[in-house]
Amino acid sequence: MRTTARLVTSAAALALVLTACSGGSEDSGGGDGGSGDQTIKVAYQKTDAFFQLDELLVKSKAEFEEANPGWTVQLEPIAAQETDYFTKLALMNGSPDTAPDVIYEDTFQVRPDAAAGFLAPMDDYLAEWEDWAQFPEGIRAAGLGDDGSTYGVSMGTDTRGVYYNKEIFAQAGLPEDWQPETWDDLLEAARTVKAEVPDVIPMNVYASKAQGEGTSMQGFEMLLYGTDDTLYDADAGKWIVGSQGFEDTLTFLQTLQDEELMPGLEDALDTNLPNRVSTELLPEGRLAIAVDGSWMPGGWMSGDNAWPEWEETMGMTAMPTQNGQEPGATSMSGGWLLSIGANADDPEMAFNFIANTLNEENSFKFATENSQIAARDDVAANPDYVSFNPSFEFFSSLVPVTNFRPATPDYAQISNNIQVAAESVITGQATPEQAAETYDQAITRVVGDENVSEAS
Template identity: 45%
Template sequence: MPPRSLPRPRPDRRTMLRYTAGTAAVLPLAALAGCSGGGRDPDTLRIAFQQFGSGTLMEQWIQRTAEAYTADFPERSIELVPIVASENDYFTKNELLMSSPRTSPDLVYEDTFILLADVAAGYLQNVDEFVESWEHWDDVVEASQEAVTAQDGHVYAVPTHTDTRGIWYHRGVFAEAGLPEEWEPTSWEDILEAARTIKEQVPDVAPMFLFSGMPQGEKASMQGFEMLLYGTEDRLYDEESAKWIVGTQGFVDSLTFLRTVFEEELTLSISQSLDPNIGESIYSSILPEGKLGILIDGSWISQNWTEDAPSPWPEWTETMNVVRMPTQDGGGSGWVTLAGGWSWAVPKHATDPEISTSFIEYLLTTENSVQRAIADNHITIRRDVAAVEEYRTYSPTAEFFTGLLEEAYYRPAYAEYPEVSSAIQQAMESVMTMDKSPEAAAADYDAAVRNIVDEDDVEEAS
C-alpha cells in the first residue's frame, strides 16, 4: 500500500486532462470484457461509479478532481466508467467488473451496505496503510470508520459521506387538504390519517409514497421497510448475541402498515411503485407539480432541484418541508432515522493500488469534500468538513438532517445483509401486490433468513 503522499512532479498546467477519446469514457461491459489485463497501462486509472439516471454530479466531481490530479501527475490519465443502472443492477455489474483482472476498475464507488459482502467475495483489498497515514482519517467519525472495517479488523474502503432519512411533505398539498403547515406526526397512524385526508380532499394527488418492492432494491429496504421496523421494538440483528432475529411482531406490523397504504390506495399505483425509475419521476415532475403529498426519503433528494440539476426547482425551499419519522406509537425517543453512506474502495485486481489511493486523497480533500456535499446534498462524516461555515449553511435542510445523525440506526451491514435485504424486498412486494398477508410474507422472510445464514446465527424472537 502507498504512503499518504506520493512524490509529485513539477505541475505542468498546460497538460490537458487525458480522458479516453478526449472525454469521459462510458464503456459497456462487453467492451471492458475484451480488454487485456496484461496490456493495461498502469498509469491509466479506471474509475467505476453509479450514474443516477440523467444526473452527472458524480462525473463532474471526478472530472474536477482529475484536472488537479493530472496537472500534478501529467504522465497519468483518468478513464471514467459510469454505470447507469438501478441500485441492484449497479452492484451486480460492479462485481462483474471486479471479478476479473481484464475488466477490473482501479477504483470503485461502494455503498457501505454491500462493502462487506464484496470483501467476503474477495473483490477488494484493504487500505490499512493508506488510512493510517492519511491526514483526515482521524476526522472521520467512529461509526463511519467502523462501517468500512471488516470483521478481520482491516479497513477496506475510505468513507465519503453519510445520509439520514425523514419525511418530506408538500406544503401546497397540505394547505389544499386543510392539513397544518407545520405538521408533526407522532405515530404511524398520524401518517395514515394525513394520507387519508389528502385522498379525500385532493383526490387527484397521490397521498404518500415509500419505496417498496424488488425493483427498488436497497431503497425499499432502507428508506421503506427499515424506517418502519426500527420504529418498533424489534430489529433485524441482535448485536449482543451476534444473531439475526426472526419471528418478530415488529416485522409483521411494518408489513401491515405497508398493506394498509396499498389496500386503501394511499400511494401511487402498483405499476408506478414497481418502476425502478420512479424516484427520478417523483423528483423531476410528480413532486414539483404538486402531485404527491408525503414522501419518506433521504437527506440528499433536493440535489435534484438545484440550478445545475436536470430538473431545477428553485421553489422547493418554500414548497417542501421536512419532519422526523415517528416511531410506531410514539414510544422510545419518539422518532427514528436510518443512516448509510458511500465509500471509495480499491479492487483486488487494481493495476496499481498506490495510484488508486493517491487519487482518493485528491478526491477527499477538505475543500473538495465541502463542495461535493453542497453539490449533492450530503451529510458529512468528517469533523474538518463540519467545521466549515459554507457546509453548515449550504441548504435549508442541512442542519435538520445533520441533527438526526447522532441517534441514527445503521443497517447490520455484514456479508449476509444484501441477501437479507433482498428477502425484505420480496416480503414487501408480496404484501403490496396482495399476493400474501403480512403474516405469511413475514414467515417467508424468516425461512429465507434461515437459508441465508447458519442456523447457529439465527434466534427466534421471544
C-alpha cells in the same frame, strides 16, 4: 490428399479461433507498460438525478492528471439504478481484466466485497494520510471489513425522513408545521389528502424489488426500526425471526395499498420510481408525502431538474415511531465510500486519487452539492457548509435517533428477502403473516439455523 489439405485448413481455422478467444487478455488492465500510459480506472454510478459525483470526479481527474504527469484517470460511469449498478459492478469485479481500480461502494457492500476479494485494504496508505485525522471514528467504521482492515474512505453519510408538500397540505386543511407522532398520524394525513385532494398520490413508501436497497432502507427499515423490534441482534450475532414488528411493518404497507394511499402498482413496481419521486412527482405536486433520503434536495438545488421553489414548498419532518414510543422518531443512515479494487495495478496511485477526491475542498463540494452529511470534521464545521442548504440542519438533527444497517456480509441477501416480502404484500400475493413466514424461512436458509433467534 484432399482430406489432408482439408484437415490442415480446418486445423488452421481452429487455431485461429482459439487464439482469437484467448487473446485480448494481454493488453487490458494497463499500467504495466512504460511511463506515459498508466491508467486508473474509476467505476461509479451516474443517473439524471445523481450527477454530483460525476462532476466531482471530473474535477478531481483534472487535478490528479496535472499533478501526476503520465497518469490518466479513466472515468467509467455506470448509468444505472442502484440494483443494476451493484450487478454491473460485481460482474466487472468478476474478472481481473475488467475490475476497476477505484470503486464507488455502498457501505453495506464493503464487507461482502472485501470478503469476496474485490477490494484492497488501505490501512498502510491511510496511516500516512494526514487528512485521515479529519474522519471521526464512527465514520471510519463504515469502511471496515470483517478482518478489521479498512476498505473504503467515506464520502459522507445520510439520514432519512418524511418530506411533505405544504401546498397540498394547505389544500387538504392539514397543518403547515406537521409533526406526526405515530404511524396512525401518517395514515390519517394520507387519508385526509386522499379525501380532499383526490388527484394526488397521498404517500410514497418504497416497497418493491425494483427499487432494491431503497425499498429495504427508505421503506421497510424506516418503519421497522420504529417498532419494538429490529432485524438483527448485534450482541448475540443473530438475525431475528417471527417478530411482531416485522409483521406490523408489512401490515402498514398493506394498509397503504388497500386504501390506495400509495402509488398504483405500475408506479410502485417501477425501477425508476426513486428518480421520478425527486424529479417529477414532488416538484409537479403529484405526491403529498414521501419517506425518502436527505440527499434529495441536492437534485433540486442545481442540475437539469433544478427546482428553486422547493424551499417554500417542501416541509420535512422526522419519521415517527409506531406508537410514539421512545425516542419518538427514527431514521436510517447509510452512505457511500471510495475503495481500491483488489486488482489495481498500482494501489498506491489509486489511493492518491481517492485522497485527492476527498480532500477538504472536494469533500466540501460533494457534501454541499449532493446534500451529504459531511464525513470530514473540517467540512462539517465549515459555516459555509451549514448554511448552504436549509435542509442540512433538519437532517443532521436526526443523527441522534438514526440506525445503521446490520454490518454483516449476509445483509445483502437479507435485504433481498425484505424486498420480496414487501412486494408480495403490496401486490396482494401474500398476507403480512404469510410474507413474514416466508421471510423467516428464507433468512434461516441464508444464515443457518444457528444464526437466527425468535423475537422475544
